[in-house]
Amino acid sequence: MKNEVAIVGGGPVGLRLASMLKKKGIPATIFEASSLLGGQMTTLYPEKKMEYPEEFKGQKALDAVNSLIEEAKTQNIRLSTRVLDFSPYEDGFMLKTNQGEEFFSYIVIATGIGLSKPRTMGLKGEDDVNNIFYSVKDPHIFHKKTVAVMGGGNSALDWAKQLTSIASKIYLIHRRNEFRGDVKDLNQYPVKVITPFIPISLTKEGHQVTSLTLEKVDTKEKIILDHLDAVLVFYGRTSEKTPFLLPEPRTPFFQGYMHKKNQESIPGVYVAGDASFKDRSEKRLEPGFKEAEIIVEDICKKRKL
Ligand SMILES: Cc1cc2nc3c(=O)[nH]c(=O)nc-3n(C[C@H](O)[C@H](O)[C@H](O)COP(=O)(O)OP(=O)(O)OC[C@H]3O[C@@H](n4cnc5c(N)ncnc54)[C@H](O)[C@@H]3O)c2cc1C
Numbered sequence: 001m002k003n004e005v006a007i008v009g010g011g012p013v014g015l016r017l018a019s020m021l022k023k024k025g026i027p028a029t030i031f032e033a034s035s036l037l038g039g040q041m042t043t044l045y046p047e048k049k050m051e052y053p054e055e056f057k058g059q060k061a062l063d064a065v066n067s068l069i070e071e072a073k074t075q076n077i078r079l080s081t082r083v084l085d086f087s088p089y090e091d092g093f094m095l096k097t098n099q100g101e102e103f104f105s106y107i108v109i110a111t112g113i114g115l116s117k118p119r120t121m122g123l124k125g126e127d128d129v130n131n132i133f134y135s136v137k138d139p140h141i142f143h144k145k146t147v148a149v150m151g152g153g154n155s156a157l158d159w160a161k162q163l164t165s166i167a168s169k170i171y172l173i174h175r176r177n178e179f180r181g182d183v184k185d186l187n188q189y190p191v192k193v194i195t196p197f198i199p200i201s202l203t204k205e206g207h208q209v210t211s212l213t214l215e216k217v218d219t220k221e222k223i224i225l226d227h228l229d230a231v232l233v234f235y236g237r238t239s240e241k242t243p244f245l246l247p248e249p250r251t252p253f254f255q256g257y258m259h260k261k262n263q264e265s266i267p268g269v270y271v272a273g274d275a276s277f278k279d280r281s282e283k284r285l286e287p288g289f290k291e292a293e294i295i296v297e298d299i300c301k302k303r304k305l
Contacts, residue, residue, distance in 0.1 A: 003029060005299065006095050006104040008083045011039020012068055013273030013288035014110035019071035020296045026303070028075045029104075031097060033082035033115050037072075038065035040274075043116045044237065053286045082115070088266065105268065106299055110288075112274040119235040121150065121199050129202075129209045132231045142167045146227055148212060149173070149191075150199065151234035154181035159232060161189045171225060173197050175217055197223070202231075268302070270295045 005021055007014045010032030021028045036042050046062040056064040078099070085096045092105040118134030120126055136159055147167045149160040152174035158181070160172040172186075173194045179186075186193070197214040200222070204210060211226035272295055273288030 003027070003102060003104050005029070005106045005108060006031060006083075006086075006093070006102070007108045007110055008095075009033075009039065009110035009112055009273070009275070010037040010077065010079070011110060011112045011273060012041055012065060012285050013112070013292060014039075014108070015065075015068040015072040016289050017108055017110060017272060017292040017295065018075040018077075019068070020292055021299070022072070022075055024296060024300055026296075026299065029102075030072065030075060030077045031081045031083050031095075032077070032079050035080050037069050037077070037079070038062075039112050040116070041065040052284060053289070056285070083111075086269075093268070106302075107269045108295055109269070109271045109275050110273045113283075114239040116237045116239050118233065119238050121202075121231075121233055121235070123199060123202050125202055125204060129204050129207050131208050131229065132233060134233050136232065139163060139166055142230060144168045145229035147171070147230045147232060148225055148228055149232045149234070151236075152176060152179040152181060153234060153236070156232075156234040157181040157183060157186060159234070160191045161186065164189045164191060173199065173212075173214060173225075194223075194225075270298070 004026055005017075005028040007017050007028055007030045010030045014030055014032075015037065018028050018030050030037075034043070041061040042065055046060070046065075048061050050056040050059050050061055050064050078097075082098045083095060084098060086093045086107055087096075088094075089103060092103055093107050095102050095104055095107065120134075121132075126132060139159075139162065142163055143166050145167050146169040147163060148171045149156050149163070150173050156172065156174070157179060160170050164170055170189075170191045171194055172191050175196055175198045177195045194214065196217040198217060199212050200215045201213045202209050202211065203213075209228060209231055211224055211228055212231065214223050214225060215221070216223075270291075272291040274283045276291065
């Protein structure tokens with residue numbers, strides 16, 4: 001079947017678009033840079049109860065996003081495929097991804113707040129080791145290990161506590177004496193709390209961190225945590241903007257999208273969801289879903305011409 005619509009971004013808005021296009025019998029391909037669908041709902045707040053829109057109110061974000069994934073999954077989905085650029089080609093567009101080039105008649109940019117990545121410690125050599133983790137998929141890999149947990153929010157506190165039943169030793173390192181997360185029962189767990197310290201360097205053997213040097217924030221006193229088997233970093237996430245520029249101001253049907261190279265409006269290229277909103281208060285599912293409706297209508301109209 002001819003490639004028709006490329007949806008760049010597999011967040012809730014890209015997913016809704018894909019299922020709406022499916023209902024109209026229009027084949028679409030979702031390109032998602034990360035290995036998971038669902039955008040912010042999956043990466044930033046899977047356990048949170050949705051406040052709006054009405055259709056998801058009170059549901060856990062992960063459940064809500066799973067229903068969007070279910071509806072979209074009859075369309076073509078490409079995970080771990082980052083769209084790098086596109087350019088007008090014949091009567092459509094050539095889309096360039098980290099996997100190659102493909103032709104599409106229409107493009108919808110639904111890249112949201114961009115690519116969300118875990119915030120690192122920023123230490124030299126940090127990206128060259130395989131025992132620093134930024135999320136926990138299988139806690140049992142820490143069985144009988146010595147683990148340093150970095151951070152002061154709920155993720156750091158929850159994992160420090162939970163891992164005490166699996167690991168042999170847990171350190172919890174935070175740059176302040178006060179924690180952002182819920183700390184009230186922390187002293188009931190065998191966690192060695194080290195505050196107010198920040199990591200300043202690491203030593204490694206091969207591709208394994210074996211020790212961290214910590215510096216006390218106020219006095220600059222240094223201590224070394226050695227014999228480490230793993231480091232778990234919970235410093236939150238950062239967003240990396242996609243390489244596209246967005247229109248200023250937004251235009252009806254979001255067709256005034258500017259391409260970063262030629263800076264001109266391109267009919268057939270749409271923007272939907274958080275990617276098209278400047279004002280934070282608009283960053284919600286509902287306005288993105290409304291745009292999806294408008295875009296689908298417009299594509300249907302164009303196909304009939
Ligand atoms: C803590 C929190 C709570 C929230 N609670 C609510 C709520 O209760 N109700 C509500 O309506 N809204 C809520 N929101 C806002 C809502 O999550 C966003 O409005 C929504 O996720 C926007 O969806 P999106 O599809 O536009 O973008 P995103 O969810 O940001 O998804 C964009 C996707 O595009 C991918 N991507 C980016 N660049 C590329 C590229 N170049 N190539 C391929 N893929 C790419 C990203 O990896 C991501 O998966 C909340 C937001 C936060 C942070």
